[in-house]
Amino acid sequence: MSETPPAEPLAAQAAAQASAARAAQRALGSAPPAARTRALERLAELLGEREQALLAANAKDLVAAERDQLAGPLLKRLGLTSAKLATLREGVSALAAGSDPLGKPLRKTELDEGLVLTQVTSPLGVLLVIFESRPDAVIQIGSLALRTGNAVLLKGGSEALHSNRALVACLQDALRDAGLPAEAVVGVEGRAAVGELLEREHDIDLVIPRGSGELVRSIQQSTRIPVLGHAEGVCHLYLDAAADPEMARRLAVDGKCDYPAACNATETLLVHEAFLGQLGPVGAALRDAGVRLHADERAQAALSAAKVECELAQPEVWGREWGDLVLAVATVDSIEDAIAWVHRHGSGHTDAIVTEDPAAAERFLSAVDSASVFVNASTRFADGFRYGLGAEVGISTGRIHARGPVGADGLLTTRWLLRGQGQAAGDYGPGKRPFTHRALELS
Helix, strand or coil: CCCCCCHHHHHHHHHHHHHHHHHHHHHHHCCCHHHHHHHHHHHHHHHHHCHHHHHHHHHHHHHHHHHCCCCHHHHHHHCCCHHHHHHHHHHHHHHHHCCCCCCCEEEEEEEECCEEEEEEEEECCEEEEEECCCCHHHHHHHHHHHHHCCEEEEECCHHHHHHHHHHHHHHHHHHHHCCCCHHHEEEECCHHHHHHHCCCCCCCCEEEEECCHHHHHHHHCCCCCCECCCCCCCEEEEECCCCCHHHHHHHHHHHHHCCCCCCCCEEEEEEEHHHHHHHHHHHHHHHHCCCEEEECHHHHHHHHHCCCCCEECCHHHCCCCCCCCEEEEEEECCHHHHHHHHHHHCCCCEEEEECCCHHHHHHHHHHCCCCEEEECCCHHHCCCCCCCCCCCCCEECCCCCCCEECCHHHHEEEEEEEECCCCCHHHECCCCECCCCEECCCC
16 A cells, blocks of 8 residues: 655646646637547446456555455455445446436426526536445546546545555546547545645535545545535434334344445434334344344343343443444434434434334324434345435435435536627616516426
8 A cells, every 4th residue: 555656746746737627628618529428438438348447446455455454344344345346337238328417498488488497407517425445436436526527526435545546547437438538537536645635625616525424524624626425424223113023124124234334324212112022123133143232221221131132331322333233223203203313313314213103104104303204124125226316426415406316417507698789787677768677387
């Protein structure tokens, strides 16, 4: 992991790359839609053609990560497999098959005869995306940038250096092969380069950190550029009084065990006191899957009666993102208490209820103020690919611009296009020509 060049050359290089990315983005965003589509199609082809080379590059990173004793959750996210690459190709192909989102008219208004104003979709501009481990994020983010006409500077962790380089090369070659500027995608290396980029508000329009809440807060405190990100993924699964026991078991195990290191993994199990008598099989299934439980006194008593071992929860376990096979279990007296608990200890990421009571389901959906709220479904569904977005650049728990998994729509803004016939603003006003302000049909 010592292959990164010295800090000063990296910072200067990053500044030049950011300026070049601005010019490349304007070319990419104004290119014919067919060119962007062809770049995505070519990217899917290259991921297939270079599969073995990509896996070999990832193997180098895995060897180094094990040697350096990379933290467990990061190590789990680092690996690429044939199955992951197949999923990436599927997502890229879905984006290629979808309609081009740029220049889409949202509103059309006749201001006067021969003076027509149209609001259309437009790229955000140049994105700086900072992420830890997870080299598959390079393709998810890069493909969304291509689809939406945005340039992207990708700063992955040094633990994925070889993987990231190989994947960035796929994106750049896909752009070249489609006749588009390869400078629209940049692989950034080194902390000095990041520091330089965070000061370039004239070249970069949005920073998207993907990683821990600590990473997001650090970036927010280090730049004047707008930051789109999420806090910790403290996701809850609430087992209502009317929860189906078998469904509760399946969703608790899936939410915790399907991918414990993911930000949409279940971190706290909330249990209605009326369900405690049926908690035993849920706890046993979690234990059998290797999950360590931290439960409050009432839940611990219910689990102990079912011969399921668990530790007595200490105050610091509530609101914690474990990122591992560990789960907190808390008891609540009502659905209102569950909702209040989620708002007090959650991070606004994803929260779910298991219930056969329609009224309870609707109450949970309407009252829980999180980016994603589910009924009778695993928290693991909070994902851009699973939402049908093709991919995601990240998940936002903020309330400005985009919320939840951020796909193509979250990377768009709007512009106003006015087509006239020589009209001047001074032609209008009291005693002069009136505006018609007539809504026109979109085409």
